Amino acid sequence: MHELRLAGAxxxxxxxxxxEGIADRPVWQPVPGDELAWLTGQDLxxxxxxLDALLDDARxxxxxxxxxxxxxxxxxxxxxxxxxxxxxxESLTAAxxxxxxxxxHAGPHLERTVVxxxxxxxxxxHPPGGGLLTSGAxxxxxxxxxxxxxxxxxxxxxxxxxxxxxxxxxxxxYVTEEGHSCLHKAAQLLGIGxxxxxxxxxxxxxxxxxxxxxxMVADDLAAGLRPFCVAGSAGTVNSGAVDxxxxxxxxxxxxxxxxxxxGAYGALGVLADGAAxxxxxxxxxxxxxxxxxxxxxxxxxxxxxxxxxxxAARAAFSLVPSYLVDDNAGDLGWxxxxxxxxxxxxxxxxxxxxxxxxxxxxxxxxxNHTAWLARRxxxxxxxxDDFELLSPVTTSITAxxxxxxxxxxxxxxxxxxxxxxxxxxxxxxxxxxxxxLGGRDALRACFLHPDTTEDDLRVLLDEIRLxxxxx
Numbered sequence: 040m041h042e043l044r045l046a047g048a049x050x051x052x053x054x055x056x057x058x059e060g061i062a063d064r065p066v067w068q069p070v071p072g073d074e075l076a077w078l079t080g081q082d083l084x085x086x087x088x089x090l091d092a093l094l095d096d097a098r099x100x101x102x103x104x105x106x107x108x109x110x111x112x113x114x115x116x117x118x119x120x121x122x123x124x125x126x127x128x129e130s131l132t133a134a135x136x137x138x139x140x141x142x143x144h145a146g147p148h149l150e151r152t153v154v155x156x157x158x159x160x161x162x163x164x165h166p167p168g169g170g171l172l173t174s175g176a177x178x179x180x181x182x183x184x185x186x187x188x189x190x191x192x193x194x195x196x197x198x199x200x201x202x203x204x205x206x207x208x209x210x211x212x213y214v215t216e217e218g219h220s221c222l223h224k225a226a227q228l229l230g231i232g233x234x235x236x237x238x239x240x241x242x243x244x245x246x247x248x249x250x251x252x253x254x255m256v257a258d259d260l261a262a263g264l265r266p267f268c269v270a271g272s273a274g275t276v277n278s279g280a281v282d283x284x285x286x287x288x289x290x291x292x293x294x295x296x297x298x299x300x301x302g303a304y305g306a307l308g309v310l311a312d313g314a315a316x317x318x319x320x321x322x323x324x325x326x327x328x329x330x331x332x333x334x335x336x337x338x339x340x341x342x343x344x345x346x347x348x349x350x351a352a353r354a355a356f357s358l359v360p361s362y363l364v365d366d367n368a369g370d371l372g373w374x375x376x377x378x379x380x381x382x383x384x385x386x387x388x389x390x391x392x393x394x395x396x397x398x399x400x401x402x403x404x405x406x407n408h409t410a411w412l413a414r415r416x417x418x419x420x421x422x423x424d425d426f427e428l429l430s431p432v433t434t435s436i437t438a439x440x441x442x443x444x445x446x447x448x449x450x451x452x453x454x455x456x457x458x459x460x461x462x463x464x465x466x467x468x469x470x471x472x473x474x475x476l477g478g479r480d481a482l483r484a485c486f487l488h489p490d491t492t493e494d495d496l497r498v499l500l501d502e503i504r505l506x507x508x509x510x
Contacts (some may be wrong), residue, residue, distance in 0.1 A: 041092055042089065042091075043090070043474045045090075046091055046094060047089070047130070049094050050094055050130070053094060053097070053102070054126060056138035057098075057102050058109065058121070058123075058126070059084055059110045060492070061110050061111075062110060062111055062400045064110075065467030065468070065470060066107045066110040066112050066113055066464075066467055066468065066470040067106065067107035067110075067113075067464055067467060067470050068104065069107070069465070070104045072155045074103075074395075074400065075103065077100050078100065078101075079092050079100060084388065085088075085213055085215060088241075088394045090295050098119060098155045102507055107470045108120055109121060110488075111488045111490040111491045111492070111495055112301075112426070112468065112469040112470065112491070112498060113469075113488065113500065114469065114472075114483075114486065114494045114499060115460075115464075115470045115472040115485065116276075116472055116485065117276055117304045117333050117485050117487070118289075118304075118333075118334040118339075118391055118487070119332065119334060119335070119487040120336055120487065120489075120490075121336060121338060121395065122336035122337060122393045122411040123336065123396065124281050124340075124389075124392040124395070124396035124397075125336065125337050125389045125392060125393045126326070126338070127213035127392070128388055128389050128392040129338050129389055131388065131398075132384075132385045132388045132389060134390070136219035136385070137385050138381075138382045138384075139374060139383040139384065139386070139387070140363060140373050140374055140375035140380070140382060141368060141372065141373025141374055141375060141380055142365065142373070142377075143352050143353045145368055146385045146387060147374055147448075149387040149388065149466045150171070150172055150374065150386070150387035150392055150469060151168075151468065152170065152171065152387075152391065153190070153387045153394065154169070154170040154172065154343060154345070156346070156356065156394055157170070157329065157331065157343050157390075157394075157446055158345050159307055159485060160307065160310065160399070160402065161302065161306045161307060161310075161321065161327070162308065162309060162321065162322050163321065163322055163324070163327050163331065163345050163461075164322060164347055165345070165372060166347070166349060167349070168371040168377075169346050169347065169348075169349045169461055170343060170344055170345040170346055170349070171343070171344055171352075171374050171377050171378055172331075172341055172342065172343050172383075172386040172387060172390065173341075173342040173343065173344055173378065173380075174340055174341075174342060174380075175219060175303075175330055175332065175341070175342035175384075176223040176301070176303030176342045177224065177225075178327045178329050178342060178378070178379075178380075179303070179328035179329075179330075179340070179343060179344035179369045180221045180222060180224075180225045180299075180301065180303075180344075181225045181228060181229070182298050182344045182352060182355075182356070182377070182378045182379070182470070183325075183326035183327075183328060183344055183346070183352075184212070184222075184225045184226065184229055184231075184270075184299065185225075185229055185355045185356070186300065186326065186346065186351045186352045186355040186356075187268040187296075187325070187350070188210060188229055188231070188268075188325070188355070189231065189266055189299060189355040190212060190351050190354070190355075191265065191268075191297065192207075192261075192424050193354070194295070194308045195207075195265070200355070202462050202506075203230070203505060204471060205229075205404070206218065206229045207265070208263055208264055208265040208266045209231075209232070209234075209235045209264050209265065210231050210235060210264075210265045210266075210278075210484070211231075211235045211236075211237055211259050211264050211265060211266045211267065212218045212231055212235065212236045212237065212268050212269075212270065213225050213236075213237045213239050213240065213252055213255065213256065213268070213269040213270065213296075213493060214236060214237070214238065214269075214270045215238065215240070215241050215245075215247045215265070215272070215282070216238050216240075216241060217237045217241055217244075217245050217272060217275040217277050217278070218270060218272060218275070218301065219252065219272070219275070219276060219301055219303065221301075221303075222236070222270050222301065223236055225462065230495075235264070236423045237255050237256060237259070237464040238479075239251055239252045241280075244280055244430060244431050245275065245277070245278050245280040245363065245476070246280050246281070246282050246283055247271060247272075247282040247287060247478070248281060248285055249286040249289075249290060250294035252269065252287065253290050253293075253307070253431055254292055256296070257294075258292065260294070261463070261468065263477060264391045264484070266294060266296055267296060267297060267415060268296055268297040268299055269285050269287055269290065269291050269296050269297075269298060269299070270299045270300070270301055271283075271287045271298070271299070271301070271310070272300070272301050272302075272305070273300050273301065273305045273306045273309075273318060273321055273327075274302060274304050274305010274306065274308050274313055274433070274436075275304075275305070275389070276304055276436070276485075277307075277432035277436075277438060277474050277475075277476055277481075278306060278429070278430040278433075278436055278438040278476060278481065278483070279304075279413070279430075279432065279433050279436030279437075279485075279510065280430065280431075280433055281305065281308070281317045281318060281433050281434070283320070284318065284319065284320030284321050284323070284324070284412055285320030286320070287320065288320045288323040289325070291325075296327050297325045297326070298323065298324045298326075298387055299324060299325065299326045299327070299328070300321055300324040300325050300326070300327045300328070301328055302321065302328060302329045303328050303329055303330045303333065303342065303435070304333050304334065304434075305334075305434045306318075306327065306329040306408055307329070307334045307335070307402070308334075308406060308410065308434040309321065309405075309409065310402065310407075310489045311406050311407050311434075312407055312412040314320075314410070314433075314434075320332075324347070325346070325347050325348070325351075325453075326346050326347065327344075327345040328342065328343070328344055328345075329342070329343050329345070330343070331390050331393070331394075332345060333487070334405070334406065334409070334435075334487055335390075335393055335394070335397070335402065336393060336487070337389055337390050337393045338389050340384070341386045341389065341390050344378070346462075348379075349371070349377065349430045352377040352378070353372065353377055356376060356378055356379065357372065357376035357377075358376075359373075369494035383411035399495040405489050406435075406480075408489060409435040409472050409486040409487055409488070409489075409491070410432075410434060410435045410486075411485040412435065412491055412493075412496065413432045413435045413436055413437045413484070413486050414432050414437075414498070415493055416439075416441075416484060416486075416496045416498060417432045417439070419496055419497070420500075421462050423440060423500065424441060424444070425440045425443045425444070426439055426440070426441060426443060426500065427439060427440050429476050429477065429479070429481050430476065435485060435486040435487065436483060436484070436486075437483065437486075437487045438474070438476050438481050438482070438483045438503060439481065439482055439483075439484075440452070440456045440479070440480070440481050441455060441456055441459060441482065441484050441503050441504070441507055443455075443504075443507065444466050447453050449479075449486070452479075453479060453480040454480075455507060455510060456473060456479075456480040456482055457473060457475065457480045458510050459482060459503055459506055459507055460508065461475040462506035462507070462510055463502050464501060465505065466502060466505070466506060468502050469495075469498055469499045469502045470497060471483065471499065471503075482503070484499065
């Protein structure tokens with residue numbers, strides 16, 4: 040234990056030094072060849088190495104080459120900076136190291152509280168047992184769609200778990216072109232198949248066209264198919280758009296569809312001042328996926344599936360072999376009965392610590408600050424002659440593009456904006472990513488860092504201009 044005490048103190052110093060100096064270093068830089076060789080070409084040591092040496096290696100060869108998301112000018116994808124509470128607590132999670140499949144120990148009990156807190160934050164109903172923590176929204180989506188699939192089968196008088204899908208009318212899932220790829224992966228994994236995922240058109244603000252949805256569902260029913268689920272977005276990753284959830288809920292109720300909401304990134308945006316009307320209807324969903332490791336800054340590896348009816352998920356997943364029967368489990372059983380994971384890590388501790396460290400007021404302040412940054416960037420874009428705003432700002436994402444006067448045809452403008460993100464990243468002063476929006480190549484900036492300032496927004500626009508001049 041003496042070695043552990045010394046190494047733990049040294050690790051804390053290394054972590055603090057790393058985080059304290061992030062803003063003064065490049066946001067991102069390529070891993071040079073010699074370091075890449077070290078990272079990828081090591082042989083397993085014949086004999087064990089001391090903890091002190093491992094920390095020295097991590098400080099010298101790992102920490103200098105981050106993804107960049109800890110920096111206040113990292114605006115790429117939807118990757119948050121680490122919250123201090125999560126950083127500190129993560130080592131305690133490893134020291135505890137339980138499996139949170141179930142049982143009467145701190146892990147599962149704390150997870151019940153964390154899930155209830157998350158549901159309460161976004162205004163989602165939370166019956167006892169109505170959710171579980173996952174590796175991320177991708178796994179949460181698999182859980183929610185598997186539950187929807189089983190409920191549709193049971194409603195039709197058969198059991199998808201027992202019989203499989205062969206010989207039954209194809210089940211159909213409805214998403215927009217702005218819907219996250221995890222919805223498509225889940226459909227493929229669950230045997231729905233890509234051909235039975237309908238792409239619902241969007242309006243000018245990239246929100247689901249509900250009238251088109253209604254027609255598509257009716258047409259599929261008439262063709263003998265089995266519509267089973269519609270997935271709305273509470274904040275897309277392309278533009279941050281929030282679908283008209285209340286209207287989608289009406290269509291789901293009309294046709295007996297499971298209503299799923301992908302709120303992985305954006306569900307917490309409901310806390311922003313004036314944002315609640317955009318989210319009306321989210322509380323009517325049958326399931327909601329959200330990621331504490333996005334907007335909240337919980338260390339990566341924590342998503343959440345929320346269920347209006349927890350018994351539905353249990354019907355889709357519960358399988359308890361004799362060696363796992365727990366007579367003390369109570370009415371809710373084990374968490375492993377609500378999803379595919381049997382051995383489950385202790386995700387609740389870092390999430391509990393982060394939520395507690397921020398408190399409701401801190402979470403609301405973070406959401407408001409980052410949402411304001413997105414709106415302010417949109418204003419700067421609209422004020423500039425060489426930028427174009429591509430969509431309204433609803434959450435903390437701004438979608439836009441560089442449109443200098445010298446740009447020529449649409450194809451040339453697309454090529455320019457397609458090349459800008461990598462050029463900006465390599466300069467090291469800011470980091471943003473690109474996408475396609477409305478058939479056009481676009482730039483997108485996602486704001487999650489509490490220390491990002493308005494000056495950082497101006498740096499971003501200047502970096503785009505400078506990068507573009509050398510393309």
